[in-house]
Amino acid sequence: MAVNLYIPPESEIHAVPGIEIGIAEAGIRKADRKDLTVFQLAPGTLVAGVFTQNRFRAAPVQVCESHLMAEPEIRALVVNTGNANAGTGDSGLQASQDTCKALASLLGLNSQQILPFSTGVILEPLPVDRLIAALPQAIASSKADNWFEAAHAIMTTDTLPKIVSRRMELGGKTVTITGISKGAGMIRPNMATMLGYLGTDAGIGPALLKDMTRAIANRSFNRITVDGDTSTNDSFIIMATGQSGLNIDSSKDPHFAALFDALADAAAELARKIVRDAEGATKFMTIQVEQAKDTDEALKVAYAVAQSPLVKTAFYASDPNLGRILAAIGYAGIADLEVSSVNLWLGDVLVASNGQRHPQYQEEDGQRVMKEAEITVRIALGRGDVAETVYTCDFSHEYVSINADYRS
Incomplete structure (x- = not known):
């Protein structure tokens, strides 16, 4: 689809x-x-x-x-x-x-x-x-x-x-x-x-x-x-x-x-x-990383989030299990990342500020955004002024079916 x-x-x-x-x-x-x-x-x-x-x-x-x-x-x-x-x-x-x-x-x-x-x-x-x-x-x-x-x-x-x-x-x-x-x-x-x-x-x-x-x-x-x-x-x-x-x-x-x-x-x-038109896709996701020190680390974070099967399956289910995004940022490969400087938005909703759940964040707000067909994830690293954008999609049951039957 x-x-x-x-x-x-x-x-x-x-x-x-x-x-x-x-x-x-x-x-x-x-x-x-x-x-x-x-x-x-x-x-x-x-x-x-x-x-x-x-x-x-x-x-x-x-x-x-x-x-x-x-x-x-x-x-x-x-x-x-x-x-x-x-x-x-x-x-x-x-x-x-x-x-x-x-x-x-x-x-x-x-x-x-x-x-x-x-x-x-x-x-x-x-x-x-x-x-x-x-x-x-x-x-x-x-x-x-x-x-x-x-x-x-x-x-x-x-x-x-x-x-x-x-x-x-x-x-x-x-x-x-x-x-x-x-x-x-x-x-x-x-x-x-x-x-x-x-x-x-x-x-x-x-x-x-x-x-x-x-x-x-x-x-x-x-x-x-x-x-x-x-x-x-x-x-x-x-x-x-x-x-x-x-x-x-x-x-x-x-x-x-x-x-x-x-x-x-x-x-x-x-x-x-x-x-x-990705195989089995139901969501189109834009991953924006800003305030990075350089292009390399901005793309490391963007791709860590964009390629995480846990993140992608959560988006398919419209489940605001957004700690998965923080985990992906954390393992992206920036050894000196200060997590207390990281902010995360889902659409127009501030989910995490200073590396932790934003005090005013409500899960129903996150779920409202997750149900949309096009979703923007914005990540501010608090390290510099470089920004990069990567585009990805969710993982659905259909993706597995298509690739399991690809040669049939």
């Missing part, structure tokens, strides 16, 4: 000039399911990516990293669902490379100009013959306004597609930003089973695009968690076609800040949609 996840109507989803998308049914895991997506990028498009730090990173992740390091002109992306091609050794690498070679042959490109992506079950061989056989179908269906279909085609346990799209005026040019993502479980990106693709027709210099992609990932996909598990396949890609006529090569450009913020906001919305 997704929590207040907005899906824009197709009339509000803008094609990005320079990007065409094709969809096919390859039968990777299940028949009669659109499970193969091909992005074709116009000449001159620049691409940057950030990937999982899981040491068991999947074969396609390794190939993407290799191709991007070679710095060719990336001209196509190929995405399959149903199989992660992770934990598959040399044969998995060969399958990803064969996929790139096959698509490159069909498009008249070099194989290093292709980036492959996979998502689905880990430790199973990728049926690469089926994937390659469906590539012509994907190419034949390519069109500029296929973002909505692509958002569906990259889903696994997602219940709803995640898509954002917007237009803005910059430097007298109309700039388009459209993106899609997938993910519902095994979510705590540590990037650089989450995939995110963001396209724009702004022109962005290659070094700048790399820096922007890393910074945007840190402001969006690196600020969410469902279950604390970093997938083997997490990948986030930005594609800048330059076809709007706006070109930015430096962070000193007068239009840089507006473009960066727009891209970052779109990525953050995609990231939050992953949490809203």
Whole structure:
């Protein structure tokens, strides 16, 4: 059950000039399911990516990293669902490379100009013959306004597609930003089973695009968690076609800040949609930590609370057993934390002040907030002026059921 996840109507989803998308049914895991997506990028498009730090990173992740390091002109992306091609050794690498070679042959490109992506079950061989056989179908269906279909085609346990799209005026040019993502479980990106693709027709210099992609990932996909598990396949890609006529090569450009913020906001919305559609989620929770000494300790506290199974199950039950939050703050790893300086709010309710139950706190006030579908937990550490926010969800019976039956 997704929590207040907005899906824009197709009339509000803008094609990005320079990007065409094709969809096919390859039968990777299940028949009669659109499970193969091909992005074709116009000449001159620049691409940057950030990937999982899981040491068991999947074969396609390794190939993407290799191709991007070679710095060719990336001209196509190929995405399959149903199989992660992770934990598959040399044969998995060969399958990803064969996929790139096959698509490159069909498009008249070099194989290093292709980036492959996979998502689905880990430790199973990728049926690469089926994937390659469906590539012509994907190419034949390519069109500029296929973002909505692509958002569906990259889903696994997602219940709803995640898509954002917007237009803005910059430097007298109309700039388009459209993106899609997938993910519902095994979510705590540590990037650089989450995939995110963001396209724009702004022109962005290659070094700048790399820096922007890393910074945007840190402001969006690196600020969410469902279950604390970093997938083997997490990948986030930005594609800048330059076809709007706006070109930015430096962070000193007068239009840089507006473009960066727009891209970052779109990525953050995609990231939050992953949490809203998390497996079995019934509550969307914002964990705000303030008055921290530095970013590291703010995030330690935020993630300790956001990933605590005891906290998450209490929120599912709407049970204001809020001592669990204090316990998570206490074990977050700040050795010199003065608990007498910590304050805790649940929504607009001050629960704990100076490290203990606030004298005016009433459990019925806490329960009132806990029953809401969207809840903010605010924690003031009393140590400095740094603030960070992490987004998460509750744990329900359905989360266990989905993951127990995932391969069925």
